Amino acid sequence: MPQFRAAPAVASLALALSVNSVASAQPVAPPMQHPAVKQALAMLERENAWTIDQQVAVCEIPAPPFMEQARGAYVRERFTALGLEQVRTDAEGNVIGELRSGRPGPTLMLSSHLDTVFPEGTDVKVTREGTLLRGPGIGDDCRGLAAMLAVTRAMKESKVPFDGRLLVVATVGEEGPGNLRGVRALFASPLKDSVDAFISIDGTGIAITNGAVGSARYRFTVIGPGGHSYGAFGMANPIHALGRAIAAIGDLEVPREPRTTFNVGIISGGTSVNTISPSASFDLDMRSESMATLMELDAKVQAIVTRAVAEEQARWPNSRATLTLKVDTIGIRPAGTTADSVRVVRSAKAAADALGLYAPLNASSTDSNLPISLGIPAITVDGGGVGRGAHSLEESYDDRTDGFKGPQWILLLVSTYLGVRGPAM
Numbered sequence: 001m002p003q004f005r006a007a008p009a010v011a012s013l014a015l016a017l018s019v020n021s022v023a024s025a026q027p028v029a030p031p032m033q034h035p036a037v038k039q040a041l042a043m044l045e046r047e048n049a050w051t052i053d054q055q056v057a058v059c060e061i062p063a064p065p066f067m068e069q070a071r072g073a074y075v076r077e078r079f080t081a082l083g084l085e086q087v088r089t090d091a092e093g094n095v096i097g098e099l100r101s102g103r104p105g106p107t108l109m110l111s112s113h114l115d116t117v118f119p120e121g122t123d124v125k126v127t128r129e130g131t132l133l134r135g136p137g138i139g140d141d142c143r144g145l146a147a148m149l150a151v152t153r154a155m156k157e158s159k160v161p162f163d164g165r166l167l168v169v170a171t172v173g174e175e176g177p178g179n180l181r182g183v184r185a186l187f188a189s190p191l192k193d194s195v196d197a198f199i200s201i202d203g204t205g206i207a208i209t210n211g212a213v214g215s216a217r218y219r220f221t222v223i224g225p226g227g228h229s230y231g232a233f234g235m236a237n238p239i240h241a242l243g244r245a246i247a248a249i250g251d252l253e254v255p256r257e258p259r260t261t262f263n264v265g266i267i268s269g270g271t272s273v274n275t276i277s278p279s280a281s282f283d284l285d286m287r288s289e290s291m292a293t294l295m296e297l298d299a300k301v302q303a304i305v306t307r308a309v310a311e312e313q314a315r316w317p318n319s320r321a322t323l324t325l326k327v328d329t330i331g332i333r334p335a336g337t338t339a340d341s342v343r344v345v346r347s348a349k350a351a352a353d354a355l356g357l358y359a360p361l362n363a364s365s366t367d368s369n370l371p372i373s374l375g376i377p378a379i380t381v382d383g384g385g386v387g388r389g390a391h392s393l394e395e396s397y398d399d400r401t402d403g404f405k406g407p408q409w410i411l412l413l414v415s416t417y418l419g420v421r422g423p424a425m
């Protein structure tokens with residue numbers, strides 16, 4: 001279940017507005033011909049079964065929102081077994097490890113998320129039919145976790161001589177109810193100042209998400225005294241008030257560019273057909289590629305709901321029953337974009353080109369939203385393969401014949417971004 005937190009929504013939105021960092025003009029050149037990189041790329045193909053086994057193993061450990069501990073403990077064991085340094089679990093539950101080159105250079109954070117949308121008690125057994133895997137969370141984000149482990153293992157075992165530092169992180173709280181609590185904690189910690197770029201591996205296919213779709217989600221609850229539908233007739237009705245609000249929200253016009261959306265996803269309230277309900281609520285999700293547009297929509301909606309409650313109240317001037325409105329924030333995610341001229345985006349594109357892969361740019365709502373809102377270059381990349389039915393119990397992942405190209409792409413992207421020392425050095 002989502003955790004509700006009352007918060008001054010508009011203030012949080014305003015804080016989240018930010019400007020992305022300035023592009024660097026340094027050229028990026030994927031080190032395709034470097035012997036250690038070649039060896040690592042070959043290993044990812046040759047030992048693809050290891051990656052798939054990890055994907056299944058993590059996925060069969062339940063990780064409902066706020067209950068990622070068991071899956072986190074497994075990933076932590078893998079980090080230790082792979083020989084990562086400084087393996088730790090932070091207070092929020094994020095599992096962190098490091099690969100240090102001992103040479104100066106940038107710090108890159110490579111992550112994927114532990115949590116699923118599935119509640120406790122969901123059957124998470126994975127079934128395999130050839131290259132097709134079925135199980136809740138198998139793509140989102142068991143694929144990301146497996147790709148992250150495979151990339152880290154290949155870099156380490158092939159001794160890719162990169163510069164700088166690679167932070168490897170399994171985050172908690174990426175999905176809706178978690179409201180990015182994992183990355184929020186990471187970027188509220190001292191690590192924040194050392195991270196030059198952030199990459200989240202989330203989902204399947206081959207694409208680069210450099211646009212962060214912002215979202216604002218609320219539960220609006222109208223509360224009144226309620227009463228008998230016949231005996232107490234003539235008093236303001238919480239359900240009728242919500243009806244007014246939802247009708248007005250339904251009529252809102254939003255721009256197509258930047259893409260902006262709204263949805264009343266859940267309504268609840270009422271005790272019987274002949275009772276004026278003492279309360280009623282609805283959950284609203286609003287999203288936009290632009291923070292300013294999202295803030296505008298947010299303000300309109302807050303005014304609509306307040307007005308709807310007042311109109312319902314005014315409809316029954318002789319009643320002493322008073323309606324009150326309660327607004328709970330389910331989650332706020334900042335919007336923004338990592339410009340495609342930024343090094344981490346160019347590295348991702350160049351690495352895809354070098355491998356003959358097509359990686360389109362798109363916008364979504366992921367762990368990258370948070371660093372993007374702080375001006376830290378961040379992208380979310382897919383982990384390869386073909387996924388279907390994310391967030392459903394029928395979720396599947398098909399590795400086909402070339403699922404390994406996802407991890408290969410990510411390894412080359414990481415090597416390109418950090419830089420790799422030539423064979424002679």
Ligand SMILES: [Zn+2]
Nearest residue numbers: 140141202203
């Ligand atoms: Zn995900």
